[in-house]
Amino acid sequence: MEDRHDQEEIYSQRIKAGKRTYFFDVKATRGQDYYLTITESKRRLRDDDTFSYEKHKIFLYKEDFLKFVDALQDAVDFVREELLTPEEVAELDRPRPAYDEREGNYNRTDDAY
Secondary structure (H helix, E strand, C coil): CCCHHHCEEEEEEEEEECCEEEEEEEEECCCCCEEEEEEEEEEEECCCCCEEEEEEEEEEEHHHHHHHHHHHHHHHHHHHHHHCCHHHHHHHHCCCCCEECCCCEECCCCCCC
16 A cells, blocks of 8 residues: 555635534545545543543545445435435525535524524
Protein backbone atom coordinates (compact mmCIF):
# COMPACT_ATOMS: atom_id res chain seq x y z
CA MET A 1 0.00 0.00 0.00
CA GLU A 2 1.20 3.50 -0.78
CA ASP A 3 2.37 5.90 1.89
CA ARG A 4 -0.50 8.19 2.94
CA HIS A 5 1.63 11.24 2.13
CA ASP A 6 1.77 10.16 -1.53
CA GLN A 7 -2.00 10.49 -1.93
CA GLU A 8 -3.15 13.72 -3.55
CA GLU A 9 -6.43 15.22 -2.35
CA ILE A 10 -8.39 16.63 -5.28
CA TYR A 11 -11.79 17.54 -3.83
CA SER A 12 -13.26 17.79 -0.35
CA GLN A 13 -16.73 18.52 0.98
CA ARG A 14 -17.87 18.66 4.61
CA ILE A 15 -21.46 18.25 5.74
CA LYS A 16 -22.36 19.06 9.33
CA ALA A 17 -25.33 17.14 10.70
CA GLY A 18 -25.91 17.65 14.42
CA LYS A 19 -23.24 15.79 16.41
CA ARG A 20 -21.94 14.19 13.24
CA THR A 21 -19.87 15.58 10.40
CA TYR A 22 -19.48 13.78 7.09
CA PHE A 23 -16.47 14.30 4.85
CA PHE A 24 -16.39 13.38 1.16
CA ASP A 25 -12.82 13.46 -0.17
CA VAL A 26 -11.65 12.56 -3.67
CA LYS A 27 -8.03 11.49 -3.78
CA ALA A 28 -5.56 10.22 -6.34
CA THR A 29 -2.71 7.79 -6.03
CA ARG A 30 0.65 8.47 -7.63
CA GLY A 31 -0.59 6.53 -10.66
CA GLN A 32 -3.61 8.87 -10.94
CA ASP A 33 -6.04 6.18 -9.84
CA TYR A 34 -9.00 7.95 -8.19
CA TYR A 35 -10.99 6.96 -5.16
CA LEU A 36 -13.40 8.49 -2.67
CA THR A 37 -13.21 8.40 1.09
CA ILE A 38 -16.39 8.94 3.08
CA THR A 39 -15.73 9.70 6.72
CA GLU A 40 -18.25 10.01 9.54
CA SER A 41 -16.92 11.88 12.55
CA LYS A 42 -18.89 11.92 15.82
CA ARG A 43 -18.04 14.17 18.73
CA ARG A 44 -18.03 12.28 22.06
CA LEU A 45 -17.86 13.59 25.61
CA ARG A 46 -15.33 11.76 27.74
CA ASP A 47 -15.73 11.03 31.44
CA ASP A 48 -13.31 13.88 32.24
CA ASP A 49 -15.54 16.40 30.36
CA THR A 50 -13.18 16.68 27.39
CA PHE A 51 -14.17 15.82 23.85
CA SER A 52 -12.89 13.21 21.46
CA TYR A 53 -13.89 12.33 17.91
CA GLU A 54 -14.87 8.85 16.80
CA LYS A 55 -14.28 8.35 13.08
CA HIS A 56 -15.44 5.73 10.62
CA LYS A 57 -14.13 5.70 7.08
CA ILE A 58 -15.16 4.00 3.84
CA PHE A 59 -12.81 3.79 0.86
CA LEU A 60 -14.73 3.67 -2.39
CA TYR A 61 -12.77 2.91 -5.53
CA LYS A 62 -13.71 4.36 -8.93
CA GLU A 63 -14.71 1.01 -10.40
CA ASP A 64 -17.39 0.70 -7.69
CA PHE A 65 -18.83 4.26 -7.88
CA LEU A 66 -21.87 3.39 -10.01
CA LYS A 67 -22.71 0.22 -8.06
CA PHE A 68 -22.46 2.17 -4.79
CA VAL A 69 -24.65 5.05 -6.04
CA ASP A 70 -27.25 2.61 -7.40
CA ALA A 71 -27.40 0.65 -4.14
CA LEU A 72 -27.61 3.84 -2.07
CA GLN A 73 -30.44 5.16 -4.26
CA ASP A 74 -32.28 1.82 -4.01
CA ALA A 75 -32.00 1.91 -0.21
CA VAL A 76 -33.20 5.52 -0.01
CA ASP A 77 -36.10 4.78 -2.36
CA PHE A 78 -37.10 1.77 -0.25
CA VAL A 79 -37.16 3.84 2.95
CA ARG A 80 -39.12 6.65 1.26
CA GLU A 81 -41.66 4.36 -0.43
CA GLU A 82 -42.09 1.59 2.12
CA LEU A 83 -41.25 2.96 5.57
CA LEU A 84 -42.01 6.68 5.75
CA THR A 85 -45.34 8.43 6.04
CA PRO A 86 -46.33 10.99 3.40
CA GLU A 87 -45.60 13.72 5.98
CA GLU A 88 -42.07 12.42 6.55
CA VAL A 89 -41.45 12.28 2.80
CA ALA A 90 -42.72 15.86 2.44
CA GLU A 91 -40.28 16.96 5.17
CA LEU A 92 -37.41 15.28 3.33
CA ASP A 93 -38.46 16.98 0.10
CA ARG A 94 -38.70 20.51 1.50
CA PRO A 95 -36.16 22.97 0.10
CA ARG A 96 -32.84 23.10 1.92
CA PRO A 97 -30.40 25.96 2.32
CA ALA A 98 -27.62 26.17 -0.26
CA TYR A 99 -24.26 24.58 0.42
CA ASP A 100 -21.56 27.16 1.27
CA GLU A 101 -18.26 25.90 -0.13
CA ARG A 102 -16.26 28.56 1.73
CA GLU A 103 -17.66 27.48 5.08
CA GLY A 104 -17.83 23.80 4.18
CA ASN A 105 -21.41 23.40 5.33
CA TYR A 106 -25.01 24.31 4.64
CA ASN A 107 -26.27 27.78 5.49
CA ARG A 108 -28.79 27.14 8.22
CA THR A 109 -29.66 28.22 11.73
CA ASP A 110 -29.92 24.80 13.37
CA ASP A 111 -28.68 21.21 13.11
CA ALA A 112 -32.15 19.67 12.85
CA TYR A 113 -31.40 17.83 9.61
